[in-house]
Amino acid sequence: MAKKIFSGVQPTGNLHIGNYLGAIKNFVDLNNDNQNKCVFCVVDLHAVTVAQDPKILRNNIRETVATFIASGIDPKKSIIFNQSQVGAHSEAAWILSCVARMGWLNRMTQFKEKAGKDKEKASVGLYSYPILMAADILIYDTTHVPVGNDQKQHLELCRDIAQKFNNDFGVNDFFKVPEPLIQKDFSRIMSLKDGLKKMSKSELSDLSRINLTDDKDQIINKIKKAKTDTLPMPSTIQDLNERPEAKNLIGIYSSLKNSTLEKTIQEFSGKNFSEFKEDLSQITIEKISPISKEIKKLLSDQSYLDKILEEGSKKADEIASKKIKKIHDIMGF
Numbered sequence: 001m002a003k004k005i006f007s008g009v010q011p012t013g014n015l016h017i018g019n020y021l022g023a024i025k026n027f028v029d030l031n032n033d034n035q036n037k038c039v040f041c042v043v044d045l046h047a048v049t050v051a052q053d054p055k056i057l058r059n060n061i062r063e064t065v066a067t068f069i070a071s072g073i074d075p076k077k078s079i080i081f082n083q084s085q086v087g088a089h090s091e092a093a094w095i096l097s098c099v100a101r102m103g104w105l106n107r108m109t110q111f112k113e114k115a116g117k118d119k120e121k122a123s124v125g126l127y128s129y130p131i132l133m134a135a136d137i138l139i140y141d142t143t144h145v146p147v148g149n150d151q152k153q154h155l156e157l158c159r160d161i162a163q164k165f166n167n168d169f170g171v172n173d174f175f176k177v178p179e180p181l182i183q184k185d186f187s188r189i190m191s192l193k194d195g196l197k198k199m200s201k202s203e204l205s206d207l208s209r210i211n212l213t214d215d216k217d218q219i220i221n222k223i224k225k226a227k228t229d230t231l232p233m234p235s236t237i238q239d240l241n242e243r244p245e246a247k248n249l250i251g252i253y254s255s256l257k258n259s260t261l262e263k264t265i266q267e268f269s270g271k272n273f274s275e276f277k278e279d280l281s282q283i284t285i286e287k288i289s290p291i292s293k294e295i296k297k298l299l300s301d302q303s304y305l306d307k308i309l310e311e312g313s314k315k316a317d318e319i320a321s322k323k324i325k326k327i328h329d330i331m332g333f
């Protein structure tokens with residue numbers, strides 16, 4: 001069945017192998033299936049829920065587009081655009097914020113993590129951010145949303161909002177209730193420094209992540225320094241349960257190889273970590289270096305990237321503004 005795909009990535013810099021394996025790699029596969037209609041959005045409105053330097057933001061928007069294309073998304077097949085250029089996102093977010101309940105938002109764990117101890121000082125946007133995300137998804141009649149595991153709760157909220165809108169206004173099936181596409185084993189890539197913490201763009205230590213723009217030497221160095229334990233490589237899946245760092249590195253290796261945890265465990269069972277790390281560096285360089293080279297090349301042609309965004313925004317706006325017109329009708333505007 002033809003799927004309507006929507007997903008977004010924040011242009012906050014430092015896109016890393018977690019974003020790639022958890023989300024972007026999946027975008028590419030979905031883009032390659034000719035039956036699908038895909039929309040990939042650089043969510044700049046989401047980025048400004050925390051302070052951004054406008055000049056850096058503008059560059060990061062282009063870098064995110066470059067990353068999409070360098071990873072294999074074809075702008076002729078998929079719509080690539082930035083959220084701020086399609087007004088329907090903000091408008092739908094307002095309307096849906098009148099449908100979503102405070103209690104639902106109060107349960108969002110990502111807000112609690114991001115706001116930290118001083119919630120009073122967090123922006124209102126950071127709090128209502130999942131509603132904007134629901135708007136992004138629902139105005140394109142999206143059927144499937146490829147994301148990493150950290151976005152699962154936001155997608156459940158999106159489903160609740162869609163259903164409540166449909167019920168409140170008696171418009172059965174007006175908003176499609178989207179399905180998350182979350183990969184089984186590789187949907188949560190962890191920090192190279194702490195196997196219990198998610199790999200993140202905002203983590204202070206650059207050694208905690210492999211950025212998609214890292215060169216060969218940086219990759220080798222980061223993998224060499226990645227935390228492991230003192231035991232030899234595990235020989236069963238169960239062995240991984242108490243060994244988060246080993247599990248993470250084996251996960252990264254398996255995902256890059258398009259293999260499974262089981263096969264990787266078999267391949268390295270009983271060997272020591274230094275040997276595994278050499279192979280991990282090699283496959284990482286093999287898969288990531290072509291992307292980072294292509295990102296750099298694309299970034300040298302800003303007008304090309306700007307054109308992709310402009311054309312993508314027009315196409316996205318055509319779809320989204322039709323949905324907004326129907327929403328106006330339903331609401332009595």
Ligand code: TYM
Pocket residue numbers: 006007008009010011018019020021022023024043046132133134136137145146147148149150151186187188189190198199200
């Ligand atoms: P963002 O920009 O934080 O992350 C982009 C995508 O990368 C995934 N991801 C990870 N996957 C595995 N391991 C990790 N360590 C890791 N870190 C990030 C995220 O799950 C995400 O899929 N709110 C979203 C962006 C968004 C969106 C949307 C997504 C806005 N509107 C509509 C889907 C649909 C976010 O902040 O992603």
